[in-house]
Amino acid sequence: MAPLGVQLYTVRDALSADRDATLGRIAEIGFTAVEPYDPTADPEGFKRVADDLGLTVMAIHAGQLLGDEPERVLDAIATLGTDLAFVPAGIPHEEFTTRDGLARTADLLNGLAGKAAGHGIRLGYHNHWWEIEPVIDGRHAIEILADQLAPEVLLELDTYWAAVGGADVPALLERLGSRVVALHVKDGPVKRDEPHVAVGQGAMPVPEILAAAPGALRIVELDTCATDFFDALAVSRAYLTELEAA
Template identity: 50%
Template sequence: MPTTPPLSLQLYTVRKELDADFAGTMQRVADIGFTRVEPYDFLARADALAAGLAATGLSAPSAHFRFLDDESLGGASLDDVFSTAARLGIPTVIDPFVDPAKWLSAADIHRTADALNAAAEVAVKHGVRIGYHNHWFELESVIDGDTGLEILSSGLNPAVILELDTYWAAAGGQDVVALLGRLGDRVRLLHVKDGPIEADPATQLAVGAGNMPVWDIIAAATSLEVAVVELDAFAGDMFDAVTDSFSYLNAGASA
């Protein structure tokens, strides 16, 4: 079994808890043993996030923000997004969603790659790196033998990375280990999830409790910097699932 990689928690996992008690939820995450988190929508809650990181000692090596989407920007500029990330100590900003309709042709996918490349030129002015995070539809789309995500990767500048959501890739019909081999060094971050491997997020389980070959996937990510735990939904107590996921992944270090 591979050594446990650096672990983070996507804060979207505990979004309901954050809305109820932001500071207390950040502390609970730290008390479980996480030292890193992956914020989402950080522009709207930058001050609370800065305070939460400072109070808990948590760091944020990556964050999600839909910077390619004008509606999500809400009048903010790319400079606003990336300067805020820099102020919060976030070195990598990941766009987590591009409309499924834009993954049906190679031309549309290359336009997304061009937009990411252009955003990277803005981000680097602030000392920030950018990337893209997949769902299942980028992998279900296969054009001339290549998945949409691979077509995207082929059009990206070297500075733009991928954060592979391993569960969604599997739900999209891919052998994740083989996919990682094809994507190579482009993948620097993983979303590590588990469950029965289907598109319904309500069936997701704590890492180690489902059907994902978690350790084979981690071993195949040869340029992995951080493995990010996430559950989009869970039928029980979310903090139980987060704790169980952390414990399972840490067992890799001594197994």
């Protein structure tokens, strides 16, 4: 079984207050991997603390790759010790509503993937709802985008936002196939503006989703939460560990 990770955006407030203590709490809960979201924030120091705690950097969100200095960002990602970086947003939502916009998006990601490869890094894209909601000729926009991506460009499917966008998530995963190398596993009422809950306590069909992408990395995230974030992470880990062991 692949390591179970946490997208650190979940604990962003605690992280900004005390990075090292927050990473320590993640490790205490029993997680063995993390997915940071700001590669250029002291990558050497972050790697040192993560290593000391036995935490692997399994992947990273790197929206900064869309900025003026992608090479600097790629250097930081390499320092963190992961070879897997996802662009999590930053492309205008409107680009996902037309075939021309999707073609431009594919060109952008394909070009970035070439730069990333020069640093030994695999590049992918991470969705929200706006890449799912537009349906063109009966297919979700992200599926049309996938057709135009170079084979080396990967996907990290945020399963919750895919559901909010109207997808049958297990079926979408089946169609996207091996291009999906990581999942954001999250739960809630599947309504855009309501808080997320611990995995296993909401409306998401989590067992069916995981079964549809058995080889993908599992990364827990709560964008929002009505309860304590660390408590919700602990409940999520217990549920997923039991589910995957069954």
